[in-house]
Amino acid sequence: MAGGDLRSLALVSAVVTAAMCYVRFAARRLRPGLPRLAAFLPVLAVLPFLPLAFRAVHPRAISGFFLAWLAEFKLLLLVNGQGPLHPSLPLPAFVAVASGPVRLRSDKPAQTSPSGLDLVSTAIMAALLAVIVSLYRYEERMNQYLLLTLYAFHMYLAMELVLACAAAAARAVLGLDLEPQFDRPYLSESLRDFWGRRWNLSVPALLRPCVYRPVRAWLGSAPAGVLATFLVSGLVHELMFFYITLRPPTGEATAFFALHGACAVAEAWWARHDKWWRPPPLLATPLVLAFVIVTAFWLFFPPITRPGADKVVIAECEAAVAFLRDAGAWTAGSVRSVWTGRS
Numbered sequence: 001m002a003g004g005d006l007r008s009l010a011l012v013s014a015v016v017t018a019a020m021c022y023v024r025f026a027a028r029r030l031r032p033g034l035p036r037l038a039a040f041l042p043v044l045a046v047l048p049f050l051p052l053a054f055r056a057v058h059p060r061a062i063s064g065f066f067l068a069w070l071a072e073f074k075l076l077l078l079v080n081g082q083g084p085l086h087p088s089l090p091l092p093a094f095v096a097v098a099s100g101p102v103r104l105r106s107d108k109p110a111q112t113s114p115s116g117l118d119l120v121s122t123a124i125m126a127a128l129l130a131v132i133v134s135l136y137r138y139e140e141r142m143n144q145y146l147l148l149t150l151y152a153f154h155m156y157l158a159m160e161l162v163l164a165c166a167a168a169a170a171r172a173v174l175g176l177d178l179e180p181q182f183d184r185p186y187l188s189e190s191l192r193d194f195w196g197r198r199w200n201l202s203v204p205a206l207l208r209p210c211v212y213r214p215v216r217a218w219l220g221s222a223p224a225g226v227l228a229t230f231l232v233s234g235l236v237h238e239l240m241f242f243y244i245t246l247r248p249p250t251g252e253a254t255a256f257f258a259l260h261g262a263c264a265v266a267e268a269w270w271a272r273h274d275k276w277w278r279p280p281p282l283l284a285t286p287l288v289l290a291f292v293i294v295t296a297f298w299l300f301f302p303p304i305t306r307p308g309a310d311k312v313v314i315a316e317c318e319a320a321v322a323f324l325r326d327a328g329a330w331t332a333g334s335v336r337s338v339w340t341g342r343s
Helices: 003-029 034-053 057-079 091-099 119-141 144-174 191-198 202-219 222-245 252-271 281-300 309-342
Strands: 102-104 176-178
Touching (some): 003 034, 003 057, 003 091, 034 057, 034 222, 057 202, 057 222, 091 144, 119 309, 191 202, 191 252, 191 281, 202 222, 222 252, 222 309
Antiparallel strands (some): 102 176
């Protein structure tokens, strides 16, 4: 991260902290509903602009996800007295929960999968990501679909690692735990399983109370709630892609999620017919993953690759790997010199 982005990080962190302190103060004194909404509007209006303070793609995209997506939806839930935020939380915990995918340990529901990566898993994923980054040097000679497949693995591994690092910091500093971001999405047996129970879990945890349940209650239709949820997800992904590319939305991300929403509704309709054929798990999982990957090649990745944002991401990753390699070599050399001097 360049010096300018380090200054931006300090500025954005200070602004977010001050904003969340104000939100907590207002929530403690105002009842849920319109009074809270009116008080929160300045913060809701400012948060989406803060990621634009960063020049590099990675901090811009990560802060966009934390602030323009997670924080906005959590504040909207707090307006109605719902969600993971509560004004009675201690101030450091409130700021952390409000501005990232964080929840208190006591808040965490029982689950069968671990809430974060262990040290071995983190090391393996970091090594795999480093291998993928090293393969990008051959991108000019690489098949387009092989390159896009590497991008898919890159995105998954990077998100897992970013959240694992944030979890370690939250545990060490505040005694907080991160919401599990993934639950082995490569084992998904349906689109509903993939999007609702395994992939980027902090997002469906917010979309359910913010979009799905209100629409289902209003229209009396679960399929309408599902379609509205995927539509909102697509629109917010357009914003995330804007943070990555700094180009106007193309609508392809919205089309991607609208397609998946329609297929998830059709899938649920089919599943209600007990006597109808359904693929066994060994066949269902590769079919689901193939559908996700093929439609991502068609609609998800082009808005990123078309303006060349993927090349910028690769350059930043290569610079980060080179920095870590040089830092490791310098540390090893320093340790060797000290050891040699003592002996």
